[in-house]
Amino acid sequence: MYLLQEDTGIMDITTLGLGIGEKRGVMQMHVKGVTTLSGCNYVKEILTKLGLDFTFYANDGETIDAKGQIFSCVGSAKALHQAWKVSQNLLEHLSGIASYTKALVDEARQENPHVEVLTTRKHFPGVKKMVLEAVLAGGGAPHRLGLYDSILVFAQHRMFLESKEELECQFERLKRKFLEKKIVVEVDSFKEAYYFATIGADILQCEKMDPKELRRCVDLKEKFPQLLISATGGINIENAQKFAACGVDFLVTSSPYYAKPKDVKVTMQLKR
């Protein structure tokens, strides 16, 4: 498994040099503070690969109390030392994302119980699957996986369309070609929002609008009952409630990806 290989490489020279590899021990991991878990499935895969016997006391998506135990495992010191940091690291980083997501969702729903929290594709490059699973564990959902699974029209697309006629013609073509997809358009003013609602956008992604302008966009839903409105641009746990309160259908944010890892405490004991 790649994550294990990244940390262990050719061999664990400290354990080898100390000659303790064949001794048996128990390793346990506990959270320090309240934590929404993610990463358990990867850890199980690592423990299995290393031949360790394990018991999990909680799983991905569960929120456990401070000092709660995640798992216990038993086996050779050699296997325990290979499993240690990579497992702790996975749990800390991914639970950090899950816990932040959960807190952000809770925050946003205080003012708007139906709002959803979706996360962008601006995560650390190369680790998409892991971070999206963490977001789901925290009660969020992916916004778009990449360029292949969804339509999102940016200003950076529109500037290649050199007239209003060309824009409307190609927008129509896009809708027909990918008619199973909702058409999302990023807009940065009410005027743009109104225009794209008129020509048939399904979702308006309102970029960095102030609450007043954002509410005007939300009000478009009266005239266009199928329309969905999202807010994006700098949304985080500090301001999520403010944006949610404008009545948007969902928030689009990258902030969970930068959450501080949650502390996971590791204990190891010799098993005689």
Next chain:
Amino acid sequence: MYLLQEDTGIMDITTLGLGIGEKRGVMQMHVKGVTTLSGCNYVKEILTKLGLDFTFYANDGETIDAKGQIFSCVGSAKALHQAWKVSQNLLEHLSGIASYTKALVDEARQENPHVEVLTTRKHFPGVKKMVLEAVLAGGGAPHRLGLYDSILVFAQHRMFLESKEELECQFERLKRKFLEKKIVVEVDSFKEAYYFATIGADILQCEKMDPKELRRCVDLKEKFPQLLISATGGINIENAQKFAACGVDFLVTSSPYYAKPKDVKVTMQLKR
């Protein structure tokens, strides 16, 4: 290239549906605030793979002023839209790490001009090479790559050695077996530090000590002139100066890995 594939997948359906893929444009990226760059080499590889012509105005390890330009590239809208987010994302995340590292190094050296800053293996799992290059770009260095390249004796190793005799015998064996390596021991008290200095540790990694105890450890260098002392455990830009001021040889920290990405602004223009 994997990072490009992760974001683009099968195809970019927005650009395809809008029929703009063959139009030509220019894309530019600028930093927003002062930034120490990292990620340029990955971006060059992506731009090359996509057949875009490019000019870089700065490179990894350089610190550029607010609003400074990183690069400009020219080519088809199809290629530009594939390059966009993955390139921006790489530059933002990796320059975030590099810039934080640089600030931490500058901070630490105010009180101790020779102190070094080394970063742990507790980065996001799966992206070691990228993050370590970012740390180097910021003036730090890797502490250990993994279990395979260095010796680091933790309490979690020592508890498998069941008597003082066994410990000292195996410690000696370790030193002989990997005699080209320095032997690093993590200690959490002066007493432990003194003991391991006595039996031949090359480096004492002082875990979560208060400044007073840390200074006592540093004073061991008088008696053991080859000995190096490092501080670790919760070190970040807020407290780096305090730890450095104790006279340690180096700081060991994970904090740069959690640095907020640096903003990179992207502009795109049609090229007629």
Next chain:
Amino acid sequence: MYLLQEDTGIMDITTLGLGIGEKRGVMQMHVKGVTTLSGCNYVKEILTKLGLDFTFYANDGETIDAKGQIFSCVGSAKALHQAWKVSQNLLEHLSGIASYTKALVDEARQENPHVEVLTTRKHFPGVKKMVLEAVLAGGGAPHRLGLYDSILVFAQHRMFLESKEELECQFERLKRKFLEKKIVVEVDSFKEAYYFATIGADILQCEKMDPKELRRCVDLKEKFPQLLISATGGINIENAQKFAACGVDFLVTSSPYYAKPKDVKVTMQLKR
């Protein structure tokens, strides 16, 4: 490149044994009948990898006349013989899919000019990217890439929901959770269609209905103006017109994947 490696393996022993590897030659490929091309980009990658100089006279998505030339390339006999079959094979298989797709689209649009043709995920396992590019070259589009990019509720999902209440509750949850996605439901009767239109499906995928029942489903669009209707199940070039004529928005079919490869003729000449 994997496709080249699959055919060449360790080495081309015939060319090696005949001692002709260093001689220079020209290889040309022409279509036999009228052909909508696909596969050119893969062939260019192969020719480049082998160091062959080449000129293409047509590209993916173009329909060329019988006997029309696709490309010409020049280089060593060793490289030409490595390029030959894998290139021919790619062009034949992928152009077969593209040409069939185009014919099916043309057929369907005779009765319903706005109908779209989307292809399923029931292609040969392991080759998704290639076959979907061929479908696009022929004027079709992908229906769904897999389980990750779209919502499609089958009877095989519904049977896990044990009451009408549970179904409606979970259907609502699905819509909220993935609110950027259209909700597609596969139905096999007008009754089912009507029910799912009522509870908020965006698209009804009508499985193996006869034209009469299918038209009844299409008529639901009057009451539910946002609703889209597709037909699926055994659709191919023989019957596409009949289904399109019912007024559906799109057809969902696997038939292009089983299209016979289009013949590509290869000529090779010694270049003195």
Next chain:
Amino acid sequence: MYLLQEDTGIMDITTLGLGIGEKRGVMQMHVKGVTTLSGCNYVKEILTKLGLDFTFYANDGETIDAKGQIFSCVGSAKALHQAWKVSQNLLEHLSGIASYTKALVDEARQENPHVEVLTTRKHFPGVKKMVLEAVLAGGGAPHRLGLYDSILVFAQHRMFLESKEELECQFERLKRKFLEKKIVVEVDSFKEAYYFATIGADILQCEKMDPKELRRCVDLKEKFPQLLISATGGINIENAQKFAACGVDFLVTSSPYYAKPKDVKVTMQLKR
């Protein structure tokens, strides 16, 4: 496993959104018509990877009656939905190839009980191992795996040999160099066939000859008792008997690769 990953990607969002993932069910697959099976080993690997318990009632290479059951499996709805289409797809495509091969072999042997059926390397690029296993399941065999495992001299090789002397000298060199291989030569006339038999070809692959000329080639076996004769070029189930009847040792064909997939019916039930 790659095939599973191709279809499932990051996650199955329909099952997730409906909240049914943890419910338990049974999935069964049956053939619709008489079918020679292939693909069972891949399906077993997928089911195992997903943690499903399964029982197979038939295996690769067996011909089962219409409506016969292939396998049954039990587990979570999450795992069943991941297993479903990729398993069905493998069985349908590979059993399509196996069943066509078997029919073609049976057809050919009616007139020539010892004739063998070998399939070319003109399968869909990238899936060699799977399709060749299907051919073997149907009673055929691979003709050549690629350029590395066999000698096959085409006209496209001979044109690099600029005189009769050079040809014969290099042909002799080829035979000596790879003396453990039979030397196969593709010929398109009796004259060529006779010539290559004379200079020592082991097998003559007769390309697109009419039965009369093909029989003349077969008659060369009287004079050259070790010689084998094969027919190739457009051979399929319609004409296999005609070519076999000429007395050739084997047929070389690509037609099984384009066989229509065999229908496999999937049923799923809730397991309370």
Next chain:
Amino acid sequence: MYLLQEDTGIMDITTLGLGIGEKRGVMQMHVKGVTTLSGCNYVKEILTKLGLDFTFYANDGETIDAKGQIFSCVGSAKALHQAWKVSQNLLEHLSGIASYTKALVDEARQENPHVEVLTTRKHFPGVKKMVLEAVLAGGGAPHRLGLYDSILVFAQHRMFLESKEELECQFERLKRKFLEKKIVVEVDSFKEAYYFATIGADILQCEKMDPKELRRCVDLKEKFPQLLISATGGINIENAQKFAACGVDFLVTSSPYYAKPKDVKVTMQLKR
């Protein structure tokens, strides 16, 4: 490229720490003694990947005199130090195999000018392509690539056939099934050799026979004019002539794989 990655890993810390990476230099490699070259193509790939300009003075398969130059390259110290050992290592190991093969071929042909030298699949696991290219560079050829490209019947197969009837029946089946392959049988006595010649083996691989028995086997060629005879088992440069002198068609040996690497001298100079 994997081989480069294996040696360089995350980064070259010596060159980095000395701060010399951007200086420019020239690196040259010369053979020490007379050497038949192999590995040049891999080295070219490495140098290209690293952006070094290079000129080769000799190529794979050429025998160059003592002190002859292989190549020269120019570029940054960073690139030169990454290229150095992996290139030298490839050239030394692969030219060791090629040179030994050439010497063994020369030795064997002194007594039997038409004898061929084929090498087994008992090379270092994981490096088949490289070592077989080296064998070809030295004038040998591969015996069999693996289990998939050739038929070789060992005693370890025959013991699963429980009677003479079963053996002969299955042997006949094997010949028919893979009629494009020569049937090779490993035998360890004249008696076995005679028996398998009688039932239709194409090649007898005589395992560890003394010259007298081997000659008796070679004499079978009079009675069976198509039959080929090879010798195997402990053949190396010391005894190749003795075995070749028995009149066998070819020798099968693993000895080139254990050849000592050929020394390659590396010089580096600063380029001001």
Next chain:
Amino acid sequence: MYLLQEDTGIMDITTLGLGIGEKRGVMQMHVKGVTTLSGCNYVKEILTKLGLDFTFYANDGETIDAKGQIFSCVGSAKALHQAWKVSQNLLEHLSGIASYTKALVDEARQENPHVEVLTTRKHFPGVKKMVLEAVLAGGGAPHRLGLYDSILVFAQHRMFLESKEELECQFERLKRKFLEKKIVVEVDSFKEAYYFATIGADILQCEKMDPKELRRCVDLKEKFPQLLISATGGINIENAQKFAACGVDFLVTSSPYYAKPKDVKVTMQLKR
């Protein structure tokens, strides 16, 4: 698993053609002469992958007597024939390295009981992990894994430093930057050795020195008590004692990599 795939490829055509695949048998492997084992873990992985039941009688790092049994396994002829050569090959090559290493260590320690034997990165390209495990099994240790895990300053680095001042300045920089690493310098004369000891090298790697000069270098340890001295260049089992006797701390050698494989005898029996 890659090593298995390399040998088996698409399928084992001999076993298939003979129709013996489903018969059951037992395979055993024994060493011929006294052997220090390596490769057992890879073989276990292969046997497990193939579904064979096995018992090992010895493991990596153990030295077993002539004719001692390594393991026994039971299963289908198909699986046994796939496991055979690749397992034998791994055990023979890796035990060859382990056994040679052990003999070399024993030889060297006769004159210098504390000397260590470290092996270079000049092994066959592409197989680092396997060969280093074999070296460890024989009682040696890796010298350096590659460019990334250790500092080794060669003359080829020093020539980029254009004055004594630049050299000393950059040497100091190197020591500070990678202060957790020992600084190893390769020297080829006492004069160089003395100089680098003076400026702070931790280890002097003495390249191709005669015993007299080497002893002078060893004597530097009196003046520089932390200094370690190694000998390198052409060290093998013939001369290891002579170099060890000079009092060096360790020998650096590539010779175990070229050790002749140890013979492993394979027996197979039908299990009725």
